[in-house]
Amino acid sequence: MRQELLSLPKTLAEDVARNLVMVARLIDEDPEKAYAYSRIALRLASRVAAVREAAGFAAYATQKYAEALAEFRAARRMTGNVELWPVMADCERGLGRPERALAMAGEPDVQKLDKAGQVEMRLVAAGARRDMDQLDAAIVTLQSPELASHSVQPWTARLRYAYADALLAAGREAEAREWFAKALESDKEGTTDASDRLAELDGVEFVDAFDEDEETEAAIEEADGGRPAGDGAGENGTDEEGDGAGR
Numbered sequence: 354m355r356q357e358l359l360s361l362p363k364t365l366a367e368d369v370a371r372n373l374v375m376v377a378r379l380i381d382e383d384p385e386k387a388y389a390y391s392r393i394a395l396r397l398a399s400r401v402a403a404v405r406e407a408a409g410f411a412a413y414a415t416q417k418y419a420e421a422l423a424e425f426r427a428a429r430r431m432t433g434n435v436e437l438w439p440v441m442a443d444c445e446r447g448l449g450r451p452e453r454a455l456a457m458a459g460e461p462d463v464q465k466l467d468k469a470g471q472v473e474m475r476l477v478a479a480g481a482r483r484d485m486d487q488l489d490a491a492i493v494t495l496q497s498p499e500l501a502s503h504s505v506q507p508w509t510a511r512l513r514y515a516y517a518d519a520l521l522a523a524g525r526e527a528e529a530r531e532w533f534a535k536a537l538e539s540d541k542e543g544t545t546d547a548s549d550r551l552a553e554l555d556g557v558e559f560v561d562a563f564d565e566d567e568e569t570e571a572a573i574e575e576a577d578g579g580r581p582a583g584d585g586a587g588e589n590g591t592d593e594e595g596d597g598a599g600r
Contacts, residue, residue, distance in 0.1 A: 354370075354373065354403040355370075357401050357402060357403045358370055358398075358401065358403070360401070361398055361401070365397060365398065368397060369394050369397050369398045369401070369404060372390045372391070372393045372394035372397070373390075373391075373394055373403070373404065373407050375387070375390040376390045376391045376394070376407050376410075376411055377407075380410065380411060380414050381414075384411065384414035384415045385415055387411045387414060388411040388412060388414070388415045388417075390411075391404075391407050391408040391410075391411035391412070392408070392411075394407060394408065395408045395424075400431075402427075402428045402431035402432045403428075405424045405425075405427045405428040405431065406424070406425070406428040406437065408424045409421045409422075409423075409424030409425040409428060409437070409440075410440075412424060413440060413443075413444065413447075416447065418444045418445075418447035418448045419444075419448060421440075421444050421447075422441055422444040422445070422448070425437045425440060425441045425444065426441065429441075435462045435465045435466060435470075436466065436467075436470055438457065438460075438462050438463065438466060438470065438474065439466070439470055439473035439474040439476075439477050440473075441457065442454040442457040442458060442474065442477045442478075442481075443477045443480070445457065446477065446480055446481055446484060451480075451481035451482075451484035451485050452481070452485070454477055454478065454480075454481040455478055455481045455482070457474075458474055458475075458477065458478035458481070468499070468506075469506075469507065469508055472497075472499050472508040472512055473508070475494060475495065475497060475499075475512075476495075476511065476512065476515055478494050479491040479492075479494040479495045479515060479519065480515075482494055483519065483522070488519060488522055488523045489523065491519045492516070492519045492520060492523060495512065495515055495516045495519060496516075497512075499512060500512055500513065500516055505539045505541075509539040510536050510537075510539045510540035510541075510542075510544055510545055510547070511536075511544060511545060513532050513533075513535045513536035513539060513547075514532075514533070514536040514540075514545040514547055516532050517529045517530075517531075517532035517533040517535075517536055517547070517550070518550075520532060521550075521554075526554065529554070530551065530554045530555075533547045533550045533551045533554065534547075534551060537551060
């Protein structure tokens with residue numbers, strides 16, 4: 354990205370870089386703000402591929418799929434790189450066109466992707482199958498050497514999780530539980546909610562401690578004639594057991 358920005362005048366390059374940094378910092382926690390920064394960068398340097406790509410991811414994070422797809426296509430035209438192919442296919446899903454995503458999964462460009470990209474493409478294709486209510490086909494799509502491998506890669510947790518989720522949707526609960534457990538085992542970064550899904554399958558119900566405290570206090574107040582819990586004041590305004598000194 355730094356190399357690409359060298360094609361701009363220095364001051365302009367610095368302004369664009371600052372906006373791109375903010376996109377990267379905010380895209381997970383505040384995608385709308387990240388999107389706003391990406392639009393500034395795009396206005397300043399629309400002919401820089403890295404800017405078009407960043408704008409695409411910011412639009413994707415805010416579910417502006419048509420806009421994201423247009424930016425990804427522009428970046429791909431500029432660079433000839435195929436690494437954006439899976440996310441472009443996922444944009445087609447977001448636009449309600451799962452059949453196009455499946456068509457992209459069968460294109461020769463997929464073979465040019467690295468292993469991570471091919472796994473991502475498999476996840477998108479399985480998602481497209483589910484969009485079309487083809488659950489069995491989604492399950493088969495996810496069955497792969499990467500899924501069966503015992504080595505843990507950056508994509509392992511998400512692949513196992515997607516497989517477990519598809520199995521559960523198909524009513525294969527015992528198998529789903531097994532794969533949610535495998536997903537949790539490989540999810541060192543906490544990228545999935547596999548632990549919560551396992552708990553649901555095991556019938557574990559989580560209770561918010563603050564809500565529980567509020568309910569208990571309300572019950573005590575009701576039993577005590579509406580006085581706030583812990584008031585301890587008698588009808589004459591003094592402590593029922595003491596001399597009102599608050600001991």
